[in-house]
Amino acid sequence: MKRQFVEIIVGLFVIAGVVALLFLSLKVSNLNSVAVTDPYQVNARFDNIGSLKVRAPVTMAGVKIGRVNEIRLDSASYQAEVVMDISGEYKNLPVDSSASINTQGLLGEQFVSLEPGGQQEYLANGDHIRLTQSAVVLENLIGELLFSNSQGAKQ
Amino acid sequence: MISAVRRTGTVSLAVFAATGRACMLLMQMLYSIPSAIRRYGLLIEQLYRVGVLTLPIIIVAALFVGMVLALQGYNTLVDFGAESSLGLLVALSLTRELGPVLAGLLFAGRAGAALTAEIGLMKATEQLAGMEMMAVDPVWRILLPRFLAGVISVPLLAVLFTAVGIFGGYLLGVDVLGVDQGVFWSAMQQGVDFQQDVINGLLKSLVFGVLISLIAVFMGYDASPTPAGVSTATTLTVVLSSLVVLVMDFCLTSMMFQ
Numbered sequence: 001m002k003r004q005f006v007e008i009i010v011g012l013f014v015i016a017g018v019v020a021l022l023f024l025s026l027k028v029s030n031l032n033s034v035a036v037t038d039p040y041q042v043n044a045r046f047d048n049i050g051s052l053k054v055r056a057p058v059t060m061a062g063v064k065i066g067r068v069n070e071i072r073l074d075s076a077s078y079q080a081e082v083v084m085d086i087s088g089e090y091k092n093l094p095v096d097s098s099a100s101i102n103t104q105g106l107l108g109e110q111f112v113s114l115e116p117g118g119q120q121e122y123l124a125n126g127d128h129i130r131l132t133q134s135a136v137v138l139e140n141l142i143g144e145l146l147f148s149n150s151q152g153a154k155q
Numbered sequence: 156m157i158s159a160v161r162r163t164g165t166v167s168l169a170v171f172a173a174t175g176r177a178c179m180l181l182m183q184m185l186y187s188i189p190s191a192i193r194r195y196g197l198l199i200e201q202l203y204r205v206g207v208l209t210l211p212i213i214i215v216a217a218l219f220v221g222m223v224l225a226l227q228g229y230n231t232l233v234d235f236g237a238e239s240s241l242g243l244l245v246a247l248s249l250t251r252e253l254g255p256v257l258a259g260l261l262f263a264g265r266a267g268a269a270l271t272a273e274i275g276l277m278k279a280t281e282q283l284a285g286m287e288m289m290a291v292d293p294v295w296r297i298l299l300p301r302f303l304a305g306v307i308s309v310p311l312l313a314v315l316f317t318a319v320g321i322f323g324g325y326l327l328g329v330d331v332l333g334v335d336q337g338v339f340w341s342a343m344q345q346g347v348d349f350q351q352d353v354i355n356g357l358l359k360s361l362v363f364g365v366l367i368s369l370i371a372v373f374m375g376y377d378a379s380p381t382p383a384g385v386s387t388a389t390t391l392t393v394v395l396s397s398l399v400v401l402v403m404d405f406c407l408t409s410m411m412f413q
Contacts, residue, residue, distance in 0.1 A: 003196070006203045013207045017311030020318035021357075027340065028246050028321060029349040 038088030040125040044099040045079040050135025052110045058084045060114045065090045094119045098131035177373040187295045197300040205266045206308030217316040221323025229332050242339035243346040245324035250356045254317030259363035263396035267371035271392040274375025275385035298372045305368025313360030355411045367396040
């Protein structure tokens with residue numbers, strides 16, 4: 001009787017641990033939304049990627065469709081080459097889509113935003129996105145603002 | 156002067172010898188795991204005493220740790236209008252650090268000390284020697300179930316600590332401080348990565364479990380068989396395993412999260 005009780009309690013303890021792990025994986029972490037299923041890779045070259053990081057999200061119209069897989073410097077053109085994993089669900093991105101690096105909020109994380117083009121051909125694994133727009137560097141922006149202000153003051 | 160140097164030498168030699176004996180004991184225990192599976196009843200009993208009975212302190216501590224994290228985090232974040240990140244703050248600090256570390260520390264104080272005292276007393280009253288006389292290996296019969304129970308319990312306790320702590324943070328943050336419930340969870344899900352945070356936290360707690368259980372079991376087995384010896388061993392278990400948990404936590408953190 002005592003033995004059975006102990007076994008039942010220990011069983012409950014182990015089950016509670018597993019349930020807590022399930023809670024952590026499903027409710028707390030992004031396990032259910034993280035997997036980019038059946039991805040294909042698309043490259044894009046930027047003049048300046050700002051502080052874009054690997055694993056940053058790739059979005060279209062604000063919806064997350066993939067994530068940045070690799071960032072490297074192309075030593076021939078001195079541009080940053082960004083390799084993105086796009087979820088296989090979204091196979092119909094036009095080849096003349098453009099990519100830009102935006103910031104979430106004023107000071108938030110940076111992410112890649114894709115704008116769809118109009119062509120009927122679709123991007124496939126390993127394709128390049130030609131139209132890109134660099135990250136907006138806040139410091140440069142402030143510098144330009146100050147510069148134009150002082151120009152205006154002179155006139 | 157020379158005697159001070161000599162004392163340092165004596166102490167370091169003793170520490171090295173004890174580490175060596177602990178490793179030998181670990182090998183001996185690992186070697187007898189296959190034969191322990193046949194007597195899993197012993198393990199179940201120890202799981203109850205080591206794991207289940209530690210549960211109340213873990214749950215109460217976690218609830219309050221989660222609530223205090225939410226309170227302090229809220230006070231800081233609200234100055235920047237960033238109280239939407241409260242869930243993320245609570246969840247990240249619990250999964251990465253506080254869950255495994257505090258569960259380990261509480262386990263060392265609650266269960267590790269008890270294990271050492273029990274085994275040390277068995278040795279002092281020559282029960283272990285008696286077993287050897289009856290050709291029962293005390294390492295297999297007494298030490299191994301307690302060690303395995305500790306190794307299994309600590310990760311479970313750490314996961315429960317994390318989950319209950321997040322729930323405590325949720326209670327205070329959403330119900331008392333008025334952070335929006337949807338934002339609380341979605342910010343958390345966006346920022347917490349399963350592999351990076353949850354799995355690494357689990358790995359940490361597994362390492363802590365092995366270390367604390369080994370220290371507790373070894374200290375009891377290695378205690379000098381006197382009342383003073385048992386009391387020293389119990390103190391050493393708590394002190395050493397707390398220090399080892401904190402130091403290992405730093406090492407693991409610097410390896411896992413660059």
